[in-house]
Amino acid sequence: MTQADHTPEDFMTAEQARVLAPHAPSVNPTGAKPILQVENLRKYFPVKSSGLIRRTIGQVQAVDGVSFEVPAGGSLGLVGESGCGKSTTGRLITRLYEPTGGAIRFGDQDIAQTSARGLKPLRREIQMIFQDPYTSLNPRHTVGSIVGAPLQIHDIVPKDKVLPRVQELLEIVGLNPEHYNRYPHEFSGGQRQRIGIARALTLQPKLLVADEPVSALDVSIQAQVINLLQDLQKEFGIAFLFIAHDLAIVRHFCPEVAVMYLGKIVEIADRETLYNRPHHPYTQALLSAVPDVKQAAIGGRRERIRLTGDVPSPINPPSGCRFRTRCPLAQEICAKVEPPMLQVGPRHKVACHFAGEIGKHPEQPVTAKLLGVDDYGTAEPGATPSEIEQGPGFTDTWFDVNTRTVRHATPDQRS
Amino acid sequence: MDTITPTTTPTSAATPGTGPFLSVEDLRVHFPTSDGVVKATDGLTFKLERGTTLGIVGESGSGKSVSSSAILGLHRGSSAQVSGRIVLDGVDLLSLSDEEMRLRRGKEVSMIFQDPLSAMHPYFTVGNQIAEAYRVHNKVSKKVAKARAVEMLDRVGIPQPDRRVDDYPHQFSGGMRQRAMIAMGLINNPGLLIADEPTTALDVTVQAQILDLLQDLQREFDSAVIIITHDLGVVAEMADDVLVMYAGRAVEYGPAKELLTHPEMPYTWGLLSSVPDVKGDTDARLIPIPGNPPSLLNPPSGCPFHPRCAHRDKVPGDLCWTERPELLQGSRGPSHLKACHLANPDEIYRKEVLVEIAPELAEEL
């Protein structure tokens, strides 16, 4: 229980002003160019046989064709349940893993296939914050050397300037700069996560990949760290790819959110749309499953969509739509044809044959005509499938699922 | 459960059938260490009836898990000093011998734990571990016990239970493991089930399934359930009563609906305002609780929450620094207790907290 030896009172006075300021949800800067564009990103891990000679007998399709973009200085949230590939995606973007295919455009460079040597300058621009503040800091190094190490590796500042910079960083993340010579175990979980954030900030990155940055922390501490990240974003204009399983925290932090299921993005939209008018049955189920404090006023459990069974194995994912085995709406077409990522609103894409608001899902697949198949997924002779834009961003025209017509953005909707 | 009195009610003459099903009075769990005594739980009082659920909320180190382990007698044989009374169905569990307590463990009180992977023995099959829980309290053959294990696995929704019964825990998914733990906990039909963070390690859709299952089984067996969690959403949907713990003590206690809609203790406000809401207003703000949870070795003077409390200056004098507030009835009736010196908490909550965290609700009031 012994933490850094300041009394709680000190902590309060030093921090109170910063920490107690209420924090509104983040907003993406308008008209910002994307700093990161990910297109059709894939990562397959080989599965080896257990026989005498270890052959590759299959592949875990951890990430399978993921496209999205992160605006400069903005945030994109990546949510999904364990095993959906969200953490793998984060590690691909920081190139801790080598992608199997696809493009990762950062600035004007595709970093998906860059060599390890070519990545070095890039490592300054993209940094990562890890989930577990207990295992991601080397216990034998002082905080100063942990935070200062990137400066020395990249040879940015002269040796005698490292310490002042480290102290400055500690101050930025709300730690006592005099504590640079302490070891990680002398800090509490929340403070350690601040150290991890200071380390990530050392090189003044343009993009931070935050992989479950608060899920290992106590609830009262989670908000402190979230607020800190928001402050940093505002102050330094850092873009975030925010990976988390907690839908509420993602909603607060990210103006735009992508939902992943079994290696694919099933829905991506601005916060307002995704949380209030989700069109994909998985997003709807996910949102309805989150227990809500406000339910106390009514009592009992919230009405929700029940999903049965477990997530299927990513080694042999279901044919067609990967969610169909657990989907309450699934029909024949879902097993035959994979639903394309279809833009259905100004900033809203969804991959579902029966996309629609809760209770208003269409009877007939909305995608059949576009794909040139009949309602049961069999190819229509003579039908020509329409071009469906599969790029990472959004376009100014989209397919309205209610009217089944193409609509164009009004001037104020244009990005 | 309409009234809750903070003081110890005389239950000495209690026999099964009279008095509450579970009554915990002034429970203290102290751990002597070389640095001093860690008061993990320091004077906890609550009651629970059959068929109802109590949610205990708090952060790590608040004493919520330690207290429930004490109900199960898991501190016996360690250096912990447990005092007070834990009366279950008319019997004071703390006055029992170790052997008498052991015979009640798993039979009258059972517990399911947070991480079902580490809570199950990796070297024994799931069926073996469930059957073992049955055989220890029932003189039956291995075959009968295994059949009973299959039956329970089926009841908690494991597909193909007769085949999965011979699997090892690592061959189950996280949700199935927690189902198996529940099967193990309920196989002897205990009157009291303690669920210690039962869904924290699980995904939301699986969490929803497990919570459904717990509720169904509670109805079926008419058990009393204590659910320990840090997630106020889980409490709101599951619990009849809520007990908020801080630094080893109850700081607020009352019916869930009442407590979560009209919280009267700044720590509870902090918990509510530091967690964003998935359904609420998108303009809602996030107000964290500053600082860190207190040391249990050297708890702060006066109110243990005062170093982190944003409202301590609203209390006249230095009361918050010098005097620990007792858990007493607040302004909203006898069932809602709080340990706080603030005179008008309801008003502060409405005017200062709610407007930030749920503007749409503040307007309604």
Add this chain to the structure above:
Amino acid sequence: MIAYVVRRLFAGVILLVVMSIVTFALFFASPINPADFSCGKNCSAEQKEQVSRALGFEDSWVTQWGKFAKGVFVGRDFPDDPELRKTAPETIAHCPAPCLGYSRERTSTVTDLIKDTLPVSLSIAVVAFFFWIVGGVLLGVTAALRRGTIVDRGLVGISLVLYAFPTFFIGLLLYKFVAVQWGWVDVPRYTTIEDGGISGWLSGLLLPGITLAVFFMAGYVRMTRAYVLESFSEDYVRTARAKGLPKRTVTFKHALRAALTPIVTMAGLDFAGLMGGAIITESVFNYPGLGKLAVLANSDFDLPTLVGLVILLATFVIIANIIVDLLYAVIDPRVRLS
């Protein structure tokens, strides 16, 4: 599972080959010419060269390794000289397969030397292994179960003292007091099972076995205690208690089973190491074992014997490793089923 065993054995063989190459390279890179030792003090350059050729030292170490490897499978002659074979066959020593070399100093094949000495060392090691496992694990478990009591402190303290005592000192103490002064046992002398029966064999091994076991036992008391205590804090042990299982079942079925897994690993590897570690014990009690042979071979730079011993001991370690891995799979279903 069978595929796993085969794969492990295959890897073991490769490891053994690499190991023997490294051993050869190391020994023959040494600046000392072993022929100096073989030839004796008053040795002319001519004689020395002759000896060197007879021993096969004039070849490069790669060639020598090749001959050695061949000898393991088909046997070889020393010296391998076709002319000599015709003219003076009595001067040639034949070393049948598996041939690990020929020691001129001991006028014997290394294989025979090992055949003579291995049973002695193996006997001591087996007896020591028994004492140290039974004693170390039982006392370690006892200490863990009575944590914090006088028993625990006593056991931990004594084991620390014993751990610090040099092996030769313990050996000498036992020899002088237990055998000679107090006469509790006969003065230890190695007796084969053929000569003395099981009891005779055992009584000869009692003191050397204990001497060798003490050091390991002391370590195992502390290690076992630590593992058992750790397993008591495991979540599944708490679950076992929460089920209402009797303390006995919780301890012996749930906690110990998990705690003993790493001990099995350690014990397997230590047993293999023990074979080479018996030098001091064998010297103290003057037993003709591998350790003693190694000391003698080292003192007169009997290279073939040293090489043979190193490879033999390495083989033991590799085999022990494989056995330990297989045992692990038997004990832990997570290893077996993944």
